Amino acid sequence: MIIENLDNNKLFIVYLLINILKEKNIRGYLVGGAVRDLILGEKVRDIDIGLEEDPKIIIPYIENHLISFTYHEKFNTSTLHFKNGESIDLIRCRKEKYLNNGGLPIVQPSNIRDDLFRRDFTINAMAIDLLNGEIIDYHFGKEDLVNKRLKKIHENSYLEDPTRIFRAVKYAMRYGLEISDEDEIIQCIQNGAIDTLSVDRIVKEILMILEEDTWTEALCYLNELNIFKVNKEVLGKPNTLESYDNILLRILNLFYSLEREEDKSILINNSIIPKEIKKGMGRYLYEKDIVEKLQLQNNNYNIYNILEKSTYIERVILLWNKKLKYKIINFEKNLNNSKILDENFIKSIKGKSGREINEIVKNIKKASLCTGIKGGNLKWL
């Protein structure tokens, strides 16, 4: 059985559930991305299981294997955190109906057929019946995987849930698929489908794209689709202060690469990205004079005074500006030197007034920054 290709911890959970489902005679299915990745022979990330019953019924039988769980009455969905470190989603199979494009659907309990029909793409709409191990593939997802095609399942899929436009690009780049519905997607975008989404939903999709190994390719595709405009020259360009292993750098790089101010502002005005990051991007966007001031300045001490008021995030962003790169690198080096210098020096001065100490420190900084003399060398003062 294909299920046996799951790693041991996931397999343990799936077998645990299979036994309970058999005993209670409940129909249950492995659904979505896990089936797709098993068929492709890829590592399975998340386990989603759909039941033709309320998951609430199952939880008491597995509770001793759990650290904790959450249950949402409204959607009959549950997330289970197991003692072996795995988390899975257990959901009630359902039918969905959209009242407003871009909003959330109303749901109604149903069977696996309806549950697979409500989904985004044929490759994500396969299931494995946990009672007999059979693959259920009403929409020919397997064939599409083989032929490297990404296709929607039902009419109005992109209009009702335009996050699927971002998802289409994500999967196309991840698995090297051709998006069969590209013309329809372009039409939806032209008709303003993206504008029906809340900023938070857009940002969540963007962050999921930024988590991908193919994040730069995906952003270029979104650029071609005209969802936003990016400067491809700076996309993915190295940054001496941080590495792209850190998703935060990818956010800042996208921010810097975006050409339209309204696109940049999406990354600032949402409740998903951490406050400090938004603050740094906000200062960069709305207090633009720092770039001009830095460009005009060649004196290290004056550069130091300008950059001293900046945040680290701002400086990481400024580093992509070719003209400012070395000024920022220099500042970061000197920042450490001057800190050591100030602390040691202040400690060693007794009986001087605050103003005198400030003046001395200022002069030391000036000497250090303009001559390149390091803090340690200035101890004789």
Ligand code: CTP
């Ligand atoms: N889904 C959907 N429409 C969405 C989001 C999700 O139909 N807008 C369905 C898809 O069937 C998807 C499943 O819900 O396979 C789970 O979604 P998600 O966890 O986002 O994706 P995975 O398929 O698990 O893929 P991955 O995490 O590998 O990106």
